[in-house]
Amino acid sequence: MYHSILEAFRVENNKDVKWYVMADDDTLIFVDNLVELRGTYDHTKYYYIGTNSESIHSNAYISFDMGYGGAGYALSYALVEALASEIDGCIQRYKHLFFSDYISQSCSADLGVDLKIEKGIHQFDISGLLSSHPSSPLISLHHFDAIDPIFPSKNRSESINHLMKPAKFDQSRLFTYLSKHFPSKLSEETPPTFRPWQKSRPPFFMFNTRWLxxxxxxxxxxxxxxxxxxxxxxxxxxxxxxxxxxxxxxxxxxxxxxxxxxxxxxxxxxxxxxxxxxxxxxxxxxxxxxxxxxxxxxxxxxxxxxxxxxxx
Known part of the structure; x- marks a missing residue:
């Protein structure tokens, strides 16, 4: 996957391109929100945008500094231009790495570029969905074909199609929450009605939870x-x-x-x-x-x- 983004750059070398975005094929991308997010960054500067896994175990196994390729990460044109000229040497330095997104993080780090985390990007290394969502726009949902359907009496495919109905009207308000009895900050602390995929000891998650x-x-x-x-x-x-x-x-x-x-x-x-x-x-x-x-x-x-x- 990492090679494909650089090959695309080498073939096109098109300065009309502002961002290169990579994600797995089992990921929902909310394009309107993605476009708005990218517009808040200057593509002529070095930017590496993505998210960690929601699971502490997954991050510990690979890296806490990496933007997971499943959920999706974005590289600015300027950063890809710099990486393309250095990629062969970078791959030699990190030939022991098996994950393309880990290579992206490592090569970016060699240029002094750290991951810029955006909370609306979701890896979902958990069984279940969050019942609350940060104020950041919803950008992506990975592993959607592996988690339980989010609507009763619907399978996964039907649930995806049903979710996309409001997305066609307005993606900026997807997964916003309402709360009367909790202050706003407490409403973002999710009751742990889900579990990580891997068996491990607590703490499990990379976000705040509150007791049921x-x-x-x-x-x-x-x-x-x-x-x-x-x-x-x-x-x-x-x-x-x-x-x-x-x-x-x-x-x-x-x-x-x-x-x-x-x-x-x-x-x-x-x-x-x-x-x-x-x-x-x-x-x-x-x-x-x-x-x-x-x-x-x-x-x-x-x-x-x-x-x-x-x-x-």
Whole structure:
């Protein structure tokens, strides 16, 4: 794989090219988010962008400094140009390495270039998916053909196709989260409802987790994507309406924190987001929640946070 990127450079040698991106064929790439991410970097300078594995064991086995090729990594044109002229000597120095992405990291390091980590790139060396996601745009999902389907009553292929429906409308808001009872930072700390592929001793993961709780105010109510449509019937505005339905009856104990009603009766969540304009990268949006006690539907309207508004 590493040779292919350099061969492509040598054949084309096209200065209209700004980035070379490598990823495995079992990886979903969200191109709109990828393009926006690359636009934040200067391709005329040396950049090596990627991510570690989510599994500590995987990183310890190979390297904590490497951008995993499965999830995908990107090299700026300037860096590839420099690597192409030095590649033969580099391969001789690192002929003991068996992984092309490890060679990429090692050769880049010889030029003084370290990995720039982007959290939206996911290797997924875990069995299961994150229930929360960082504020970075979702760039890639590797090993999607090996993890459990993310939607009930759908196989892996059907789940991928279903996920791509909202991606066609707006990739900037994929995998964003909503939380009422947790401060924003705690919402990013994922309950460990998954496990690493390899058997090993803790700690397992390269991200923060929080203990599972029996507190009904902290226990999750799980809803799955049902449909997404664009509508112009909401006042004068065009919006994207995303519908989520509960996968199983809500039978958790009633949460009495701060007088909040139980979420058990809720069967459907409708999320309204702007149909034009992407969410600002690196920012979480605020929302207005409309719920009438006794009804089975909650309406959530996303909007940019006002000045000084806290996510807590």
């Amino acid at each position: 709780s029996n507190n009904p105010c902290e226990a999750p109510h799980v809803f799955f994507l049902e449909s997404v449509i664009e509508s112009n019937n909401i006042g004068r505005y065009h919006v994207v309406v995303t519908n989520y339905t509960r996968s199983s009856p809500g039978n958790l104990p009633i949460c009495l924190s701060n007088g909040n009603p139980s979420a058990n009766p809720i069967h459907k969540i409708q999320v309204f987001s702007p149909s034009t304009g992407r969410k600002e990268a690196g920012r979480i949006e605020c929302c207005d929640v409309k719920y009438v006690a006794g009804e089975d539907t909650v309406d959530v309207k996303l909007s940019a946070c006002m000045k000084g508004e806290m996510l807590a």
